[in-house]
Amino acid sequence: MKTRVWIIILSLAVLVCAVWWMLVSTPSYPSKIVGIYQNGSLVEKIDLNSVTGEREITLSGKFGKNTIFISHGHIEMKSAECPDKICVKHGALESSGTPIVCLPNKVVIKFESSSDGADAKTGAV
């Protein structure tokens, strides 16, 4: 076969693969599944993307009550009766940031690792 034919075949293959790759890697919405833990055990698991409207969860611990505020794509510790209120000052939970922790009442709010295999794909090879 002529060299020119090969060039055409290979460039076509590159093109097809590029289109294929674009189809495969269409951006999927990152899941925002958040877990709320108290004393190390799961209290509730919420997908922040599927939350409509606003909601509050109140947990009570040794040092009083913690109020968690949830709206679409957003979760924060609204108020706490513990002495330091570090969890309230933390603000909203960011996907790249640290989990919200209330040490006195042993409450932790953090992102759950997504279960759609995204981690397996990027981490395995």
Add this chain to the structure above:
Amino acid sequence: MKTRNLILTAILTAFALVAFTIEAAIPPLTPIYGIKLGIANVFTLFALYALGTRYAAALLFLRIVLGSIFTGQTVAFIYSLTGGLLSFVLMVLLKRFFPLKQIWVLSALCAVTHNIGQLLAAVFMTSTVQIVCYLPVLLISGIISGAFTGLCAQLVYIRLKKWLENHLN
């Protein structure tokens, strides 16, 4: 087995190892494992044309084993070996269909086979089928890098052909 052939194989193996080690030291451009230039392939191709199948196979095997030891990537050894052997078999089988001016096409096909072999090994090793979604990227990178390394081998071999024929055999 002629001494000159043996020495040339040894030198080419050393060259391939140096290229492989330097390339392994360069931080990867993409987070996807398996996308790289594969400069060491130039020497395998060159040996295949200049010295023949047996010497090229020896070079490839030594390069993969020693390269894994030198770079300390023992996990990559399995992937390298699977991809390397698969592409080498294809290289030997298809060699007769390609004239000297089309070594780069042969190399591109082999690089693609190499990446497919690597990916299959990865699927088998990690038992996650999802990795296959990297296939299109690996095919593109295989075609481009394979064509490039093939072109290198082709240009060098065509220039050295006369000299090789006089001094080997």
